Amino acid sequence: MHILPLSQVYQLIEPGPVVLLTTSHKGHANVMTMSWHMMVDFNPPLIACIVSSGDFSFTALRATKACVIAIPTVDLASKVVAVGNCSGRETDKFAACGLTPLPAAQVAAPLVGECFANLECVVRDTRLVNAYNLFILEVVKAWHDPAQTAPRTIHHHGYGTFQVDGETITLPSRMP
């Protein structure tokens, strides 16, 4: 994994890919699938996300105030769905789903070795957690795998149906 400038993080999250969210709590690493997230600010990058209070990861995220957001490509789709279909309450999901936890630099939560990008995050704002399970995260370190040069992400439409990234188009734009 190579370091990615924090100023480029928004280009990964803004397109709305399905991501994995990892936590580490009381010596237990866990991973969940997540599609409800958005950019909040550019630099330092802030990301909002919804982690349901019914998810096992919710307790870990609230207690440790840290996580990693890892972005998988379509090649990992079956593992991503497997992660979403079991709970860390009963399962070591990394082992069960064939994903490799790697040490992060600034948080206890692990990176996901197979993912093309990993974002180490700390919780910055919990004011809307009780109302909506909405966390504001700050990305404190970002990594990308330079070997994955044209990552095709997936976008969830519900019930296991995903749209895969297709063609890329570029139009003259003043928007960052």
Place this chain on the structure above:
Amino acid sequence: MHILPLSQVYQLIEPGPVVLLTTSHKGHANVMTMSWHMMVDFNPPLIACIVSSGDFSFTALRATKACVIAIPTVDLASKVVAVGNCSGRETDKFAACGLTPLPAAQVAAPLVGECFANLECVVRDTRLVNAYNLFILEVVKAWHDPAQTAPRTIHHHGYGTFQVDGETITLPSRMP
């Protein structure tokens, strides 16, 4: 436009498409391009979004507490970029960008006739507006164009580069 059940709205927003956000304030309809949004709850559908305080739409959204989120396909990409490259302060963006405002049912903000889906929204929570320009919206009425049977949306990667929806895959999933 046909009515879309509110319980299906998340399937449109969760994949992270570029959307248009319309407002109507003091008799002036406006439209902006937006990519920083996410689902917050299923039904009634809640959507979080960031509307920068520098955007002309910010004042209208905060004052009227209502908007429409319209979802364009790739065929509208050049109009979507044109909307993002000018300001409603100086321009009637609907006329300038060739988009058709249509009356909504429950809000003063207009639907966008060319878009395959339109979501009428009211602002439900402004607690994080001062800190992050983050609005929580509730979708109160949803519409879709049945003539657009396989809409291909676009996802912004920054500076006018968009990934277009490609192939669809379906995996056995217990996730809604």
